[in-house]
Amino acid sequence: MLSIQVLEGRAAFETLTPEWESLVGDSFSAVFSDPAWRLAWIDAFEPKKLTVVTAREEGRLVGVLPLCRMRTDSRGLYFRQVTTPGCGDYQPFVVAPESAAVALPGMLDAAIRHFGRHGVYWWPNIPTTDPSLELLRQYFTSHRMPWTEATEIAPRLRLDGRNYEAVEVDLDAHHKRDVRRRKKRLVTEKGPLSLWQPSSIEEAEPVLSEFFRVHDEKWLSQGFPGMFQSPDQQRHFRAMLRHLWGKGLHFSTVRCGDVDISYHFGYFSGKWLQWYRPSYRTEFHAYSPSKIHMSMVIEEACRQGWSGVDFLLGEEPYKFLWANETVQVVTVNAGFHAWAPAYFWFSRGKPYVRSKLVQHYTRAKAWLQKMKKPE
Numbered sequence: 382m383l384s385i386q387v388l389e390g391r392a393a394f395e396t397l398t399p400e401w402e403s404l405v406g407d408s409f410s411a412v413f414s415d416p417a418w419r420l421a422w423i424d425a426f427e428p429k430k431l432t433v434v435t436a437r438e439e440g441r442l443v444g445v446l447p448l449c450r451m452r453t454d455s456r457g458l459y460f461r462q463v464t465t466p467g468c469g470d471y472q473p474f475v476v477a478p479e480s481a482a483v484a485l486p487g488m489l490d491a492a493i494r495h496f497g498r499h500g501v502y503w504w505p506n507i508p509t510t511d512p513s514l515e516l517l518r519q520y521f522t523s524h525r526m527p528w529t530e531a532t533e534i535a536p537r538l539r540l541d542g543r544n545y546e547a548v549e550v551d552l553d554a555h556h557k558r559d560v561r562r563r564k565k566r567l568v569t570e571k572g573p574l575s576l577w578q579p580s581s582i583e584e585a586e587p588v589l590s591e592f593f594r595v596h597d598e599k600w601l602s603q604g605f606p607g608m609f610q611s612p613d614q615q616r617h618f619r620a621m622l623r624h625l626w627g628k629g630l631h632f633s634t635v636r637c638g639d640v641d642i643s644y645h646f647g648y649f650s651g652k653w654l655q656w657y658r659p660s661y662r663t664e665f666h667a668y669s670p671s672k673i674h675m676s677m678v679i680e681e682a683c684r685q686g687w688s689g690v691d692f693l694l695g696e697e698p699y700k701f702l703w704a705n706e707t708v709q710v711v712t713v714n715a716g717f718h719a720w721a722p723a724y725f726w727f728s729r730g731k732p733y734v735r736s737k738l739v740q741h742y743t744r745a746k747a748w749l750q751k752m753k754k755p756e
Contacts, residue, residue: 383480384437385487387495393433394420400442404475409691409708410508412629412650413469419447421624422467425617431466434491436476436484444476444484448492450500460723461500463492470535470655470693471710472506474513485516498717501727506533506694506710514711521715528715529728536704537653537691538679545680556702559669560676567668572638576677582626588634589622592644596660618646618658631655635674643670645678652688654678675703 388397398416405414412418423431428449436444449466465472476484493502507514509532521528540548549557568574579585593615597607608614622630631649634641642665647657656678661670675690682690692700694710716724 382439383443383483383487385491386435386437387491388433388435390431391420391423394423394431394447397433397435397442397445401445401475404442404445404477407651409651409653409655409688410469410471410473412625412648412655413471414473414475415625415628416447417624417628418469418621419465419467421620422617424620424624425613426466428466430496432492432495434488434495436480436488438480438484443480444474444488446474446485446488446492448496450496460726462503462723462727463496463500464503465505468505470506470657471508471708472504473508473511474517476513478512481513481516485513486520489517489520500716500723502715503727504713504715506712509709509711517713526715526717527719527724527728528713531712531732532709533694533712534696534707534709535691535694536696536700536707537689538703539689539706540679540683540687541689542686543683545676545683548679548683551705553702560672563669564673564676567637567665567670567673571665571668574673574677575636576674576681577634577636577641579632582622585622585626585632586619588641588644589618589632589646591641592646592660593618595644595662596658599660599663602663621646633674633678635670635677637665642668643674645674649687652686653691654682654687654689655691655693657693672699679703 593609
């Protein structure tokens with residue numbers, strides 16, 4: 382017999398952690414489904430009406446639906462949104478496959494009773510391979526709820542047990558030569574290279590602070606906003622360092638001599654290295670540090686027998702220089718009335734404005750950050 386329960390507050394996430402982790406298992410998306418990922422985001426952003434809906438069969442946890450209510454910023458015109466706390470690049474439903482057909486609708490019913498029929502419900506980045514995606518669509522249809530879907534892809538490099546030399550065979554010839562040339566030039570002109578990873582949180586913390594500064598200097602110099610100008614973002618990354626240490630965090634730098642020239646803050650999940658947030662020192666730009674960093678990470682992945690390197694969401698051209706496959710995800714906005722202001726904005730208005738004005742918005746934000754006097 383299925384039992385549905387609604388639990389509130391941060392303590393619910395902590396109490397459920399052992400069972401929740403067992404239900405998530407070990408897949409390429411596991412790090413984004415783990416309660417540690419949620420807790421890191423909660424610590425940084427302190428969402429309102431934090432809730433976990435659970436489903437149990439004879440006492441065994443078979444489903445977890447973490448949700449919160451958020452008031453959006455100007456980009457969401459300050460409408461309320463019910464969504465998952467912490468949007469990862471992959472957000473499959475955390476539900477036992479054999480129980481999903483009953484557990485997922487039951488949890489959705491409980492969530493709507495709890496949060497009400499107002500605003501929009503937003504489910505980001507559901508892999509198209511997640512069988513629960515079709516159950517979600519069926520739920521909306523049976524409850525006569527309007528919804529929209531938007532798709533996005535994540536390029537990735539599957540290794541299939543190959544060594545780095547075999548991976549290079551499939552790379553574009555110009556790209557392969559360029560990586561080798563820049564690496565050789567960097568070693569000749571600046572010194573030996575090594576891939577460094579911290580051995581403890583205490584060792585990682587000062588390098589993470591350095592990463593914040595280097596990251597924003599690079600982006601601001603190119604006319605884009607620096608994400609770590611926001612104290613909330615700095616808190617979030619520090620919280621991820623604490624909560625995900627030993628649970629999927631993968632933080633590395635490329636050191637040239639004794640200087641860190643390239644940084645990568647990412648994850649490791651289901652034998653996939655996930656390339657999340659890279660940056661490099663602008664004074665080394667001519668050597669393409671991120672390209673060298675990527676090649677060294679792939680070499681390490683080959684040595685360790687990992688499944689591959691996942692570049693996560695976004696179609697930046699550099700990703701396709703390395704990738705040999707893609708993963709597709711679907712983001713769903715659902716409401717209760719097709720012409721309700723909140724649903725209309727998220728389903729039609731915001732996508733239109735984003736397509737027309739996003740470049741102007743990011744440039745203006747970057748200009749304001751550059752004009753801001755340092756404290």
